[in-house]
Amino acid sequence: MKKSGVVIVAAGRGERLKSDIPKAFIQLLGKPLYKYSLEVFLNHPDIDEVVLVVPSEKVGGVPKNRCQVVGGGATRQESVINGLAALSPKCESVLVHDAARPFVTDALIDRLLATLAEGKSGIVAWPVPDTLKRAKGDIILETVDRSHFWAAQTPQAFPVAILKEALQKAKEENFVGTDEASVVERLGLEVCLVLGDARNIKITTQYDLTLAQALLKYFNI
Ligand code: CTP
Ligand code: MG
Numbered sequence: 001m002k003k004s005g006v007v008i009v010a011a012g013r014g015e016r017l018k019s020d021i022p023k024a025f026i027q028l029l030g031k032p033l034y035k036y037s038l039e040v041f042l043n044h045p046d047i048d049e050v051v052l053v054v055p056s057e058k059v060g061g062v063p064k065n066r067c068q069v070v071g072g073g074a075t076r077q078e079s080v081i082n083g084l085a086a087l088s089p090k091c092e093s094v095l096v097h098d099a100a101r102p103f104v105t106d107a108l109i110d111r112l113l114a115t116l117a118e119g120k121s122g123i124v125a126w127p128v129p130d131t132l133k134r135a136k137g138d139i140i141l142e143t144v145d146r147s148h149f150w151a152a153q154t155p156q157a158f159p160v161a162i163l164k165e166a167l168q169k170a171k172e173e174n175f176v177g178t179d180e181a182s183v184v185e186r187l188g189l190e191v192c193l194v195l196g197d198a199r200n201i202k203i204t205t206q207y208d209l210t211l212a213q214a215l216l217k218y219f220n221i
Helices: 033-042 056-061 076-086 106-117 160-172 180-185 206-219
Strands: 003-009 049-054 068-071 091-098 121-127 132-136 139-144 150-159 191-195
Touching (some): 003 033, 003 076, 033 049, 033 091, 033 106, 049 076, 056 068, 068 076, 076 091, 091 160, 106 121, 106 150, 106 191, 150 180, 150 191, 160 180, 180 191
Parallel strands (some): 003 049, 003 091, 049 068, 121 191
Antiparallel strands (some): 091 150, 121 150, 132 139
């Protein structure tokens, strides 16, 4: 059986949240944000290795039960590279996940593992619900066909060798992407869209934090 690992990136500063402590370490109903997704991956039967990437000053202070903890880089992409370097060579596939998305579920992980089992890379994504306008400044140029647009979420899943090659090439060419799929797409390789979950939100602003608290209380998770 091929082994799969996950790299959870939690090394960002959370500038848009305007918090004194790094975003992934903010308490959400009494638990640090990063722990929500960490626990989902640690408890998933088909995830064999977990690497958590945190700000370097936090490495010593994070419990290392059943996971490795490594320091991050200046960009999300560098943090992913650091996390991948810690993964054992036994892992042929890897999922990359933002600690800022606490509501990842087993179902999303299962869908991505099924995609990997078919030999494909995949990301969870959600169809954009709004009518979409292309604009120059505040003037609409056209209304685009919404059915072609998806909002990318995480986890994103790849064969390790492909993701490492794509990140190496991106580094050489000074390309910094905001997700892993974008660096793999640049190689001309196919990345599949897998249905995500509307609840799999990313905590970016204070509003998102309030929304996450409300969701946790409402859904009792
Ligand atoms: N991340 C990381 N290393 C970085 C930057 C980001 O590991 N150098 C992680 C964050 O911890 C987060 C995920 O990447 O889990 C998505 O990034 P984002 O939501 O942008 O978080 P921050 O970079 O922390 O927030 P901001 O951009 O507002 O500073
Ligand atoms: Mg950021």
